[in-house]
Amino acid sequence: MRQKARDLFEKLGYRKIMMAGMLLTGIILYGFLLDSVQSDTYDIQLFQLSQETIRSEKTVEDPVKTELERQRLTEEVAPSYQFMSEIVDNQTALVASIFGYILEVKAPPEQEEDRLTKEEMIEKLREDLRLLETSDNGLRLTDDMLSSLLSLSEARLLNVQKELNNLLESSLNESIRVEEVARYRTEIEQEIRRNETIPNDIIQAAVTIGRFGIIANEVVNEELTAKQVEQIRNSVEPTRILQGQVLVQEGQVIDREVYRQLELAGMTEERLNYKPLLGLFIFVIIAVGLLFIVISRSKKDDEHKITEMLVVMVATSISLILMKLLSAISNNFDLVISFFFPTALAGMLVCLLVNERAAVYVTIFVSAAAGLMLPSGYSATLQVDVAFYILFGGLTAIYLIDRVGGRGRLLHISLAVAFANALFVAFYLLLGQTQYSWSEIAFYFSAAVVSGLLSGALAIGFLPFFESAFGMLSTMRLIELSNPNHPLLKKILMETPGTYHHSLMVANLADASCEAIGANGLLARVGCYYHDIGKTKYPQFFIENQVNIENPHDRLPPEKSRDIILAHGIQGAQMLKKHKMPKEIIDVAAQHHGTSLLKFFYYKAKETNPDVDENTYRYEGPKPQTKEIAIISIADSLEAAVRSMKEPTSEKIKKLVDSIVEDKLKDGQFEECDISLKELKKVKEVMCDTLNGIFHSRIEYPKETN
Incomplete structure (x- = not known):
């Protein structure tokens, strides 16, 4: 299966497969989340009894x-009035x-012939006063009133005018609204009738003129009033149907008002609302885009990036499936079973199989989903409490996962997650305004503990599936393989103790060097433990195992020694x-010598046969394919060389390291891996520092003299 996947990768290329994978991931996410953003609808009719209690799913x-x-x-709103001071003068x-x-x-x-009769005077007055008669107040002077006025002398007319104006000024200097005009007209009429300076025969005419002069001088300011009305309207908070609000109780008649509210909340019929669908599409775009960035920044090769993407996709899908199951059965419980x-x-799966950065991303996404x-609650919108609950629990596991020493100790992480979950539940219960019974509190804390333990148990259960399906080597698996009680390591220790010690030394060098350049130090260390397990076939033919025995190669022809060593x-x-064993460990054993030349026996054979073929004295290979194996090959050669060095010093070690790296570069041993010259320079520095720490000079203490 892996070979078919590799063939497909070589055929389509990284970019096409990555784009297809991201598209598939987006489709999966959209499919899982689609139901969650769509509101429930109900088959209800006007004036029918409701079959259930319906709450609004949104505000x-x-x-x-x-x-x-x-x-x-x-x-x-009371109208705003404005006093018109100019009305006094006008009236x-x-x-x-x-x-x-x-x-x-x-x-x-x-001329005397132009003198008018009284009737003509009245007629002319009627003509002059026509505009006043047709005004809003409507001056109504009868012919008798005009006749009585015309009968007065000029002096008396002017006196009446003065009295009327005084009365008008007195009245109009006060605020008079429309509804008060009648009262003020009555008052001025009474004042006129009591005024003794006004002749009795023109009292009625004077009253008519006085009443005509009284009008409203405090009028509504339409503009200001309109602004006040607008302010009042704008200040009104919209009336809302709240999320979780009961719209209709079970058995209640659905009248027009209830039906209107149900319709407003979008719960009366199946209607396609594009807003949540578009919002979900944007959410998926963000999620897939961030996933692409996280995977693209991985330092692994393109093939490993595709594998990491698949691991993230499957791990996320498993979480989404579990959410679906919980969501499906949640209606059967009165309490929140999401905990x-x-x-x-x-987060555990991705951290163990990919890296911490990808695990943090997955945890954030899973919490949002x-x-x-x-x-x-009662809404299809984002539930922040559940999101934070999963976020804190997931991050706790991610940042503790490197501190455990094996799959069996994964329980420690699960307990830590359970504790973090319990703390969040305490925060959740204390922050809410709801009163909880002791049984409900016990339920939520039990759910938190079960959640933590279940995280570890499921992670242990799924890890072998991921490792087998994707050919991946997890941190937990590497830690298990590094256990000295592993049967193969016991075999090396018991049968080839010198090789075992050599492997430990090489592991220290390789681990420190890999960590310095960002490679997988743990993989290099574990690979070193097993890289020379082939020496258990003929342990005595390897110099580190030749303790107090004769070197068997001294009695063998170089061809025979060559075959055993190679x-x-x-x-x-x-x-x-x-x-x-995992493929990565097997590759270390097969590639750590690359196609390097077995120089000692080659030159020994050349002494007897100058035409000997150099290729027959080279390892079969292949050359190192990864940075880790390239560093192991350097550490392997270096450790053996330093071990045979007499009185190693810093200068000697540095020259030796430079020589070995230079020799491998010239021999083309690093041509098939992506290690750079800059990284090799860093590797040399780290190896020199490590070897100097191991072979540091010891102070010679003077011998005691008696």
Whole structure:
């Protein structure tokens, strides 16, 4: 299966496969989350009994009630009035005009024949006063009133005018609103009738003129009032149907108002609402985009990046499936069962199989998805409490996972996650305003503990599946393989103790060097433990195992010695395959010598046969394919060389390190891996520092003298 996947990768290329994988990931996410953002609808009819209690799944404005409230407050707004001081002058001027017309008509003509009769005077006055009669107040002077006025002398007319103007000024200097005009007209009429300076025969005419002069001088300021009304309308908070609000109780008649509210909340029929669908699309775009960035920044090769993407996709899908199951059964419980979700499962899997950065991303995404999918209220929108619960539990596992020493100790992480979950539940219960019984509190804390333990148990259960399906080597698996009680390591220790010690030294060098350049130090260390397991076939033929025995190579021809030495890499890879060891460890055994030349026996053979073929004295290879194996090859050669050095010093060690690296570069041993010259320089520095620490000079203490 892996070979088919590799063939497909070589055929399509990294970019096409990555784009297809991201598209598939987006489709999966959208499919899982689609139901979570769509509101439930109900088959209900007007004036029917409701079969169940229906709560609003979202907060929505009720425009009808909002407008009714605005109208109510608008009607209560008192109009703003403005005092018109110029009305006094205007009205007294009108009264003066009336008496002016009368005086003008009474004025004697220049010629006697032009003198008017009283009837003609009245008629002319009627014509002059026509505009006043058709005005809003409507001056209504009868012929008798005009006749009585015309009968007065000019002096008396002017006196009446003066009295009327005084009364008008007295009244109009006060604020008079429209509804008060009638009262002020009555008052001025009474004042006129009590005024003794006004002749009795023109009292009625004077009253009519006085009442005509009284008008409202404090009028509504329409502009200011309109602004106040607008302010009042704008200040009205919209009336809302709140999320979780009961719209109709079970058995209640669905009248027009209830039906309107249900319709407003979008719960009366299946209607496609594009807003949440578009919002979900944006969410998925963000999630997939961040995933692409996280995977692209991985330092692994393109093939490993594809594998990491698949691991993230499958781990996330497992979490989403578990959320679906919890969501499906949540209606059967009165309490929030979302706290049973294994908060750290996805983060653990991705951290162990990919890296910490990807694990943090997955934890953040899973928590956000849980906020949409796992119910803890009445709404289809994001549930922040559940999202934070999963976020904190997942991050706890990620940042503790490197501190454990094996799959069996993964329980320690699970307990830590359970503790973090319990702390969050305590925060959740204390922050809420709901009163909880002791049984409910016990339920939530139990759910937190179960969630933590379930995270570890499921992670242990899924790890072998991921390792087998994707050919990945997890941190937990590497830690297990580094256990000295492993059967193969025991075999090396018991049968080839010198090789075992050599492997430990090489592991220290390789681990420190890999960490310095960002490679996988743990993988290099564990690979070193097993890299020379092929030497257990013929342990005495390798110098580190020749303790107090004769070197058997002294009695063998170089061809025979060559075959034994060159075979240990192939034999070691075969032994590791037989024990079903991970491919990465097998590759270390097969590639750590690359195609390097077995110089000692080659030159020994050349002494007897100058035409000997150099290729027959080279390891079968292949050359190192990864940075880790390239560093192991350097550390392997270096450790053996330093071990044989007499009185190693810093200068000697540095020259030796430079020589070995230079020799391998010239021999082309690093051509098939992506290690750079800059990284090799850093590796040399670290190896020199490590070897100097091991072979540091010791102080010679003077011998005691008696």
